[in-house]
Amino acid sequence: xxxxxxxxxxxxxxKWGINAVKGGYATGAYLSPFASPxxxxxxxxxxxxxxxxxRAAGGEFWFDPMTYALSMPRAGDFRYYDGWELWEGARGDLxxxxxxxxxxxxxxxxxxxxxxxxxxxxxxxxxxxTPNSQRALEFSQMAVDAAPTTWLTIAGDHEFWSAGAxxxxxxxxxxxxxxxxxxxxxxxxxxxMPPGATTEEVYGMMRTTFALSQDRPVRVAFGDVAALPAVAxxxxxxxxxxxxxxxxxxxxxxxxxxxxQSGGAWYQRPTLRGLLGGLSNGEHSVLxxxxxxxxxxxxxxxxxxxxELAFKHHATVLTExxxxxxxxxxxxxxxxxxxxxxxxxxxxxxxxxxxxxKIGPDRWIKPFVDxxxxxxxxxxxx
Numbered sequence: 001x002x003x004x005x006x007x008x009x010x011x012x013x014x015k016w017g018i019n020a021v022k023g024g025y026a027t028g029a030y031l032s033p034f035a036s037p038x039x040x041x042x043x044x045x046x047x048x049x050x051x052x053x054x055r056a057a058g059g060e061f062w063f064d065p066m067t068y069a070l071s072m073p074r075a076g077d078f079r080y081y082d083g084w085e086l087w088e089g090a091r092g093d094l095x096x097x098x099x100x101x102x103x104x105x106x107x108x109x110x111x112x113x114x115x116x117x118x119x120x121x122x123x124x125x126x127x128x129x130t131p132n133s134q135r136a137l138e139f140s141q142m143a144v145d146a147a148p149t150t151w152l153t154i155a156g157d158h159e160f161w162s163a164g165a166x167x168x169x170x171x172x173x174x175x176x177x178x179x180x181x182x183x184x185x186x187x188x189x190x191x192x193m194p195p196g197a198t199t200e201e202v203y204g205m206m207r208t209t210f211a212l213s214q215d216r217p218v219r220v221a222f223g224d225v226a227a228l229p230a231v232a233x234x235x236x237x238x239x240x241x242x243x244x245x246x247x248x249x250x251x252x253x254x255x256x257x258x259x260x261q262s263g264g265a266w267y268q269r270p271t272l273r274g275l276l277g278g279l280s281n282g283e284h285s286v287l288x289x290x291x292x293x294x295x296x297x298x299x300x301x302x303x304x305x306x307x308e309l310a311f312k313h314h315a316t317v318l319t320e321x322x323x324x325x326x327x328x329x330x331x332x333x334x335x336x337x338x339x340x341x342x343x344x345x346x347x348x349x350x351x352x353x354x355x356x357x358k359i360g361p362d363r364w365i366k367p368f369v370d371x372x373x374x375x376x377x378x379x380x381x382x
Contacts, residue, residue: 001217002319003237003315003322004026004240005029007246008241017029023312027060028054028059029059030239034077037080055115060117064153067094069254072124077256085106087106101146105146117180119151120144129163151183152179154185158201188250193267194277202368206232210234212234213236220235222249224240225277228322233334240314243267247267268281268310270303271299274299274343275298275348277363283356284303286356287351335381342369
């Protein structure tokens with residue numbers, strides 16, 4: 001399946017999304033009520049128009065309600081959200097079964113209107129085995145009872161994904177609901193790239209993905225490079241985009257914003273396939289100048305000067321890796337990614353010597369390969 005596009009505050013999702021679908025470096029797009037209006041507003045087109053154009057190009061179109069984002073600290077970016085009318089009562093009120101049912105029905109109505117597969121709203125869970133996690137489980141049960149073909153989202157922060165046996169018990173209970181598929185989300189306290197993942201978090205994500213993917217598809221929203229271990233464990237696709245908000249689900253990106261609609265600065269840092277990570281534009285220029293042969297070997301293909309071409313290169317790198325892993329099964333997936341991490345770790349010292357890059361394998365490689373190794377040993381593959 002490769003990669004899919006998260007939504008963006010920019011008005012580029014249709015044009016660039018269609019180019020990505022036709023170019024083979026994205027399978028489709030997920031629209032969010034936090035980033036796009038329901039009706040055209042002079043800056044962004046309507047959700048229905050977006051759906052029709054992406055589907056006409058051969059791409060998947062999903063409406064992701066992202067209800068879990070309402071529980072984020074200081075969530076306040078509702079300039080588009082309230083126009084979707086997803087609530088009968090107060091926004092975010094899920095204190096009663098009737099409130100949950102009404103919100104659920106309104107989300108499903110929007111998805112049917114937009115020809116989107118059903119993707120149920122969900123709660124943000126900070127730790128399993130709590131009243132909130134039980135409420136999340138009940139909400140998911142209600143969704144599957146209402147529409148057995150729905151996908152379910154599991155959204156949790158670092159503590160949730162690092163919770164060990166309690167995480168496994170929560171996921172086991174969810175797995176018994178037997179939805180059509182799963183969307184996994186890791187929420188983060190900041191939008192630094194690479195994200196501040198830990199070994200235990202990666203290990204928890206891999207255990208969850210492996211268990212759920214045995215009989216249903218799993219995708220990782222906002223996953224980007226950090227979600228590659230989940231692909232090794234069985235996920236079929238990961239989310240990405242040309243903005244940092246499409247690559248990381250960070251609390252700060254849902255805070256109230258000023259009048260700026262553009263989404264901030266473009267994220268154009270090159271992703272080097274041979275490093276399984278990125279450099280700044282300046283660092284990449286130095287690398288190319290100092291050792292062009294090494295630069296070409298680490299990142300074959302052209303990294304264009306425009307934001308769209310930079311994204312195309314990034315998404316193509318991810319698509320190649322995900323598609324390779326998807327041709328394999330079981331331990332072969334894990335071992336294939338392990339080899340990529342090992343090779344990348346060996347390249348980083350020379351790259352840092354030439355470029356002076358401040359961020360290196362301790363952030364881009366170590367937590368992910370360590371989590372991968374924990375998972376491999378737990379399955380008897382290491």
